[in-house]
Amino acid sequence: MTIRLSSGLCTAVVTNTGLGACMQYGHVRIYGGTQPLTADAPPASTLLARVSADGITPVPGTSTGGLELQGGAYPGELVLRGNWVIKGLSTGVPMWWRFVANAFDNDTSSPYLYRIDGEVGESLVLGTNTITPATSLVVASFNLIFPPY
Numbered sequence: 323m324t325i326r327l328s329s330g331l332c333t334a335v336v337t338n339t340g341l342g343a344c345m346q347y348g349h350v351r352i353y354g355g356t357q358p359l360t361a362d363a364p365p366a367s368t369l370l371a372r373v374s375a376d377g378i379t380p381v382p383g384t385s386t387g388g389l390e391l392q393g394g395a396y397p398g399e400l401v402l403r404g405n406w407v408i409k410g411l412s413t414g415v416p417m418w419w420r421f422v423a424n425a426f427d428n429d430t431s432s433p434y435l436y437r438i439d440g441e442v443g444e445s446l447v448l449g450t451n452t453i454t455p456a457t458s459l460v461v462a463s464f465n466l467i468f469p470p471y
Contacts, residue, residue: 326439328438371408
């Protein structure tokens, strides 16, 4: 699969706001099933887990539970900062993820919300192949790379 940015995030990145700033203090939702064709589309699969800072339930519009990002070692690289923890909500095999910004996002269709979708193992490495409601695990790694050439 390919990393997919929502229309709202693409607009922000190419205008006056960087990707790291757009996604700062957001959180990641992990799903089973098939990834939507665009990050603007709603998921059609089960929400299995949420990734947040220290496993704290994220509160949109605040830094509570929000994930932090920082530049990586390479040009165009964005990596995790802090303690990203997976908290299971349902049982299933994680297939894809959606990183939502620090705003209310009810996963409906939207060309304005900031979102990044990707396949599990692509940019987001979980360290587990199955999620249950008892899952509480530190994320193995997260890095997005946008090559400068």
